[in-house]
Amino acid sequence: MKIELQALHLELTPALERHIECKINMAFSRLEPQITVILVRLSEEHIGDKTTGATCWLQVSIDTLGNVVVEDTQVEIYAAIDRAVQRARRSVKRVVAL
Numbered sequence: 001m002k003i004e005l006q007a008l009h010l011e012l013t014p015a016l017e018r019h020i021e022c023k024i025n026m027a028f029s030r031l032e033p034q035i036t037v038i039l040v041r042l043s044e045e046h047i048g049d050k051t052t053g054a055t056c057w058l059q060v061s062i063d064t065l066g067n068v069v070v071e072d073t074q075v076e077i078y079a080a081i082d083r084a085v086q087r088a089r090r091s092v093k094r095v096v097a098l
Contacts, residue, residue: 001032008043020081027089037061056084060092068092
């Protein structure tokens with residue numbers, strides 16, 4: 001399973017990368033043989049120096065079954081990542097079970 005990370009208007013720090021990889025590996029470890037790529041796009045919106053929202057967009061490519069796309073926006077980027085990964089996991093499990 002390959003994880004691709006992209007960031008817009010925020011710094012992709014090593015700690016943030018580790019958090020994303022840890023959450024994804026924990027969420028999809030049992031489904032890994034069927035997942036080819038997970039694309040993660042992170043963005044933050046700012047007004048002046050203040051962050052007004054953080055978005056995590058995930059696209060999970062499932063071998064022979066297509067893609068699952070989930071987006072979540074929260075005040076804090078870590079919360080957006082956590083919720084998006086949880087939602088993507090539930091959706092992927094539904095698609096794989098069909």
